[in-house]
Amino acid sequence: MFIQNFQRLYPSGYLDRLMKLLDQRLEPGADKNCIDRRIWDLFGEEWAIMFTDLSGFSRLAAEFGIIHFLQTIYESQRLFSRCIDDYDGVTIKMEGDSMLVLFRQPLKAVECAIDMQRAAKEYNRDKIEVEQILLCVGLGYGKILSIGEQDVFGAEVNAASKLGEDTAKAWEILVTESLAEYIRGRENVALQKIDFIPPGAKAAYQLIYER
Template identity: 35%
Template sequence: MLESTQTRAELNRLLQERNEYPERSPDIDAQIQALFEQDCAILVLDMSGFSRLTIRHGIIHFLAMVHRMNAIATPLVQHHSGRVVKQEADNLFAVFPTVQAAIDSAVDILKGFAAVNTGLPEEQDLYAGMGIGYGKTLLVGENDLFGSEMNLACKLGEDLARRGEVLLTEAAFKQIEAIPDQWERLNLSVSSLELIAYKLKVPAAVGLR
C-alpha cells in the first residue's frame, strides 16, 4: 500500500529513546525499520524556472502554475498505482511499488504538461525534471519519507535533471528490463558526490516548446 499508519510522533519518540540509550541502538533501529521501512520507488519532480517566473510574474502567478502542476500530476501518479506523499514549493514527491510504474507516470506527466502547454501562453507553460530512486525507505505517516535513495532522487530531480528529463539512480535502473537504446548512462557530480545515473530518452511525443 506504500503508506504507514505510524506517525512522526512515534518516530520522534523512538529517536529520542535512541539518543538517550545509545547502547540500545540496534534494537531501536530494528523497531524503526519494522514500523516504517518499505522497498519502493521514489519520484521527485521539480518544476523548471521557479526563480525566473517568480521574478518576472510574481509569486501568485507561480503558485497558480504549481496548482495546475498538481492537478495534472496527481491523477497520473495514482493511475500508475503511486501515491503523492507531499508537495513542497515547486517539488512533488511520490512513491510507487515498482520503478517501471514510476517511469510510466513520469512520461505521462511530461505528456500531460506538453498537451496543456499547446493551449497556454508561453509564460504559463509547465516544464519539469524528474529523478527516480529505488530502495529501502522510511515512510512516516502520510507526508514524510526518508532514505538514501530518496536523497539521491532529490539530487537528480532538483539539481541535475534539465527540463523534460527523467533520471534514474543506479539502484533504480537495476530494477527494470532496460532497452539499451532508450537509455543514456551519465557520470554526474553534485555536492561533492559522484553519481552514475541513467537518462531516459523521452519519446518525441512528449515534446518541448
C-alpha cells in the first residue's frame, strides 16, 4: 500500500513544482532567464532517447482490422521489453505502435536498438508477411527535461522522435550527431550521414551494423 501511494504522489510533486514555476514565468516583469535556470536545475538530466515505430503498421491495421492491430502491438512489446531490460532502458510511454525509452548510457541505447532489430528478424523467420514486425528506431542523446515518469522534453527528444517515427525505414537505426559522437571509432559499427537533419540536431546518420 505504501509503494502504491508513493507512486501516485511522487510524480504529482514534480508536476506541481513545474506548474508553479511556469505560472511565475507568466507574471509581468518575471525574470524568465532565472526561472528557466531553476527549471533546468530541477528537471534537467542527460539521457539517451529512443523512439521506435513499426513500418507499414497503419496500412496493415486499416487492412486487417483492430484485432491484428492489437496483436502486433502486444507481440512487439513482449519481444522488445526483454531487450530493453537487458540494457537498463526505462520505458516512459507507449502510444500505438511507438515506444519512448530512455537510457543513461548512450552505448547501451545503441546496443539495445541493434538487439531489438535482431530479435525482430528472428521473430519474423516463420511469420507470413502481414504478421512480421518491421522495426524503425531513432536515437538521440543530450540534456532533457524529465518530469518524473510523466514525460520528457527537449531538442534531442524531438529529433529522435522525428528520426524514429517519421524518417527511418524498416530495419534502419537513425541517430543524431550528439549520439553519433559515442559511436565513432567503435568496432563492428559505422555511420553513414543522411541528407535529412531533424529540427534540434546538427546532423543525422544511419547506423551501419552487422546484421
